[in-house]
Structures are given as C-alpha cells and as structure tokens.
Amino acid sequence: MKQIFSLVLLVIMGVMLWSLIPLGQPTEPGEVAEHYIRHGIEENRGANLVTSVIVNYRGFDTLGEVTVLFLSVAGAGFVLRRREGLAPLTARPSSEILQTGARMLFAPLIVFGAYIFVHGHLSPGGGFQGGAVVASAVMLLLLADRDHRLPHGFMSWLESAAGFGYVLTGLAGLMVAGSFLSNQGVLPLGTWNRLFSGGVIPVIYILVGLKVGTELSVLLETMMNSGRPADTTGGEH
Amino acid sequence: MNTLTPATLYLATAIALILIGFAGLLVRRNILKMVLGFALVDTGIHLLIATLGSNPGKAAPILDSAELAADPGLVVDPVPQALVLTAIVIGLGVTALMLAYVVRLFALKKTLDVSEFGRLKW
Amino acid sequence: MIYLDLLICLVTVLAAVGAMRSRNLVSAAVMVGAVSLMVSYLFVRMSAPDVAMTEAAIGAGLSTLIFLIAIRRTGEDEG
Numbered sequence: 001m002k003q004i005f006s007l008v009l010l011v012i013m014g015v016m017l018w019s020l021i022p023l024g025q026p027t028e029p030g031e032v033a034e035h036y037i038r039h040g041i042e043e044n045r046g047a048n049l050v051t052s053v054i055v056n057y058r059g060f061d062t063l064g065e066v067t068v069l070f071l072s073v074a075g076a077g078f079v080l081r082r083r084e085g086l087a088p089l090t091a092r093p094s095s096e097i098l099q100t101g102a103r104m105l106f107a108p109l110i111v112f113g114a115y116i117f118v119h120g121h122l123s124p125g126g127g128f129q130g131g132a133v134v135a136s137a138v139m140l141l142l143l144a145d146r147d148h149r150l151p152h153g154f155m156s157w158l159e160s161a162a163g164f165g166y167v168l169t170g171l172a173g174l175m176v177a178g179s180f181l182s183n184q185g186v187l188p189l190g191t192w193n194r195l196f197s198g199g200v201i202p203v204i205y206i207l208v209g210l211k212v213g214t215e216l217s218v219l220l221e222t223m224m225n226s227g228r229p230a231d232t233t234g235g236e237h
Numbered sequence: 238m239n240t241l242t243p244a245t246l247y248l249a250t251a252i253a254l255i256l257i258g259f260a261g262l263l264v265r266r267n268i269l270k271m272v273l274g275f276a277l278v279d280t281g282i283h284l285l286i287a288t289l290g291s292n293p294g295k296a297a298p299i300l301d302s303a304e305l306a307a308d309p310g311l312v313v314d315p316v317p318q319a320l321v322l323t324a325i326v327i328g329l330g331v332t333a334l335m336l337a338y339v340v341r342l343f344a345l346k347k348t349l350d351v352s353e354f355g356r357l358k359w
Numbered sequence: 360m361i362y363l364d365l366l367i368c369l370v371t372v373l374a375a376v377g378a379m380r381s382r383n384l385v386s387a388a389v390m391v392g393a394v395s396l397m398v399s400y401l402f403v404r405m406s407a408p409d410v411a412m413t414e415a416a417i418g419a420g421l422s423t424l425i426f427l428i429a430i431r432r433t434g435e436d437e438g
Binding site: 021025048071226 | 242244245247255256260285290294295306313314322323329330338344345
C-alpha cells in the first residue's frame with residue numbers, strides 16, 4: 001500500500017518536473033542581471049560579478065544566510081549537548097606519520113583558504129569556499145589527533161567579531177550613503193582587477209570567510225567530539 | 238535525440254536526481270538513508286536552478302579581461318549562480334542539523350528504523 | 360563534448376541509484392559525495408566556476424565527511 005502510494009506520488013512529481021524540460025533553452029540575462037553586468041564594474045569595481053551580487057547587491061540576504069548557518073550550528077550543538085546515551089566516536093590512535101603530516105599540512109591549508117577568500121572579488125571563490133577549506137584544515141587536525149581541542153574561547157570570539165564587523169560595515173554604508181551595506185563612499189573603490197579594489201566587498205567577504213570557517217570548524221568538532229567521556233567541550237560555544 | 242542540447246541533458250539529470258532522492262526518502266526506513274536521499278534532492282535542485290539560468294555558449298561572469306568588461310553580452314546571468322551558491326551552504330547547515338538529530342535519536346532508541354519513532358513525545 | 364556530458368550525467372544518475380539501493384551506509388554516503396563531485400563538473404560546463412567550487416568543497420567534501428562521522432557514531436550496518 002505504502003509502496004503504491006509512493007509510486008503514484010513519484011509519477012506525479014516526475015510529470016510536473018518533466019514540464020520544465022522545454023525551459024532548458026539558453027537564457028539571456030533578465031533586466032536586473034543586465035544592470036549588474038553593465039554597471040557592476042563602475043559601481044563596485046569587482047571583477048567577479050557573482051561576488052558583487054552576493055556581497056553587495058544582495059548583501060542583506062547573505063547576512064541572513066550567515067545567520068542561518070550560525071543557527072544550524074548552534075542547533076546541532078544544542079541537540080548534542082547532553083552526554084547521556086550518546087555513543088562517542090571511537091577510533092584507534094593514528095600513527096606518528098599521519099599526525100606529523102596533518103600538522104605540516106595545517107598551515108598551508110589555512111593559507112590556501114585565506115587566499116581563496118581574499119581573492120573572492122577577482123577570481124572564482126570567496127568567503128564560503130575559503131571557509132570550507134579552512135574548516136577542512138581544522139578537520140584534518142581533529143582526525144589526526146583525537147585529543148586535540150579547539151580553542152573555543154578564541155573561536156567564538158572570532159566568529160562573533162566577524163558577524164559584528166559585517167553589521168558594522170553595513171551600518172557604515174547606511175551612515176555614508178544612506179542605504180544598508182552600500183558600497184558608495186565607504187572605502188575607496190580602487191582600480192578594477194587589482195587586489196585592493198571593490199570598496200567594502202573584500203572586507204565583507206573576508207569577514208564572511210572567517211565566520212563560515214569558524215562555524216564549520218565548530219560544527220565538525222561538535223559532530224566528532226560530543227559525547228566523549230570527561231568532555232566539557234561538546235556543544236558549549 | 239538529434240536535438241539534445243547540454244541544457245536539456247542537465248535538466249534531465251537534475252530531475253532524475255530529485256526523483257531518485259525522493260524515492261529513497263519515501264521508501265527507505267533507515268533515517269540516515271532518508272537524510273542521504275534529502276542530500277540528493279538538494280543537489281538535484283541546485284543543478285535545476287543553475288541550469289534554468291545558464292547559457293552554455295557564454296563565458297563565466299568574471300569580468301577579468303578587457304574584452305569581457307567591454308561587452309556585457311558575452312557573460313552569463315550571475316544572479317542564479319549567486320542564489321545556488323548560498324543554497325549550497327544552507328543545504329550543508331540543514332544536513333548537519335538533521336544528522337545531529339539522527340545521532341541524538343540513535344542514542345535514544347539504539348536503532349535507526351524510522352517506524353520505531355512513531356510517538357510525538359520523546 | 361556532448362558525449363562526455365552524456366557520460367558524466369549517466370554516471371551521476373547511476374551513482375544516485377546506487378546510493379539509494381546500497382545496503383552499506385558508508386558506500387551510500389561516498390556515492391552521494393561522488394554525485395556532488397560530478398554535478399560540480401556540470402557547473403563548470405555551464406560556466407559557473409564559483410558554484411562549482413562551492414559544490415566541490417562543501418557538497419562533496421564537508422557534507423560527505425559529516426555523513427561519515429554520523430554513520431560511524433550510529434553503527435554501520437543498515438536494513
């Protein structure tokens with residue numbers, strides 16, 4: 001009975017989705033996107049239009065998104081906060097080679113992540129991708145050394161400071177140009193296709209990168225280390 | 238099949254991913270398998286949105302050379318890409334929250350069979 | 360080029376079916392990660408390098424990792 005019901009539901013969904021197939025023609029940018037493409041460089045000086053859209057034109061949306069990510073991490077920490085009944089993650093200790101290798105790779109990976117989010121306005125990449133790379137570096141460290149503890153005070157300080165900086169940058173736009181997160185007149189826009197260009201765009205994307213990196217690191221640490229005996233770190237951040 | 242364009246192919250793949258994920262979500266009884274099905278639906282929807290705003294003949298919306306910056310007709314629409322980018326990150330947050338609940342539910346009942354979790358209060 | 364696309368799409372769909380049919384949760388999680396990786400190739404093909412990077416780093420990397428941790432913490436055999 002349940003199988004038949006599922007099958008009927010899937011067939012209906014398939015028919016509905018199949019009606020989207022004729023839309024698979026090459027599309028031209030709409031009116032708004034046309035404006036972004038034509039005036040993106042003169043308004044923001046950022047070469048990467050996706051970054052301009054995410055950080056500037058739809059910066060408020062990104063602020064909400066970073067908040068959603070924070071809430072989901074806090075929610076996961078809250079769900080896994082109590083230790084009773086939770087099976088800890090067991091693994092045999094890793095070898096000396098793995099531990100040394102992970103420690104050596106940690107710094108280059110962090111630098112690579114920072115490179116990705118510093119150059120977000122020039123090339124593909126940005127705060128979210130760079131943050132993910134930073135979090136994977138932290139993950140490598142946690143996997144290699146099971147007794148490693150993250151500096152929770154520093155992480156939560158960095159995370160809050162990045163979020164606060166984002167809002168402050170937005171408020172600076174409100175003061176100077178009259179609209180939240182505006183890019184006009186807050187910082188010099190600079191020259192197109194240079195590292196120091198784009199006004200507040202690199203500043204915000206670096207803050208987003210720091211915030212996403214710390215949030216994802218804490219999330220991975222919560223998933224791995226909550227429920228360990230004599231553990232006071234699980235979820236308390 | 239002689240009118241097979243890349244966009245049609247990608248759309249068909251996206252629809253197939255969404256349907257397969259939903260089939261797993263409906264039929265499987267292991268909660269982790271259901272979350273995996275949800276992740277497939279997520280990926281399929283990202284592919285769907287990105288394809289609907291794509292134009293395979295054009296360049297990426299990164300105006301890092303003079304001729305791209307001079308002629309706006311050469312690049313694709315950046316807005317769907319920005320939306321999909323944010324959606325991917327949100328998808329990770331949602332998946333992680335679901336997995337935290339899975340770990341907690343397993344601690345409660347020592348099983349992942351979804352039919353064991355019939356009661357609303359736990 | 361369209362034949363390479365066709366091949367990638369076919370493998371993507373097959374990996375998705377395999378992920379949903381597999382009895383072993385670890386291989387299912389890895390196959391979902393493979394689906395994400397191939398979808399990120401499709402994003403490159405539709406000139407969306409930003410989205411492709413995000414999908415490869417987050418969809419194929421971190422989310423597979425979180426799945427593997429959760430599987431490890433809940434027992435690996437599945438019904």
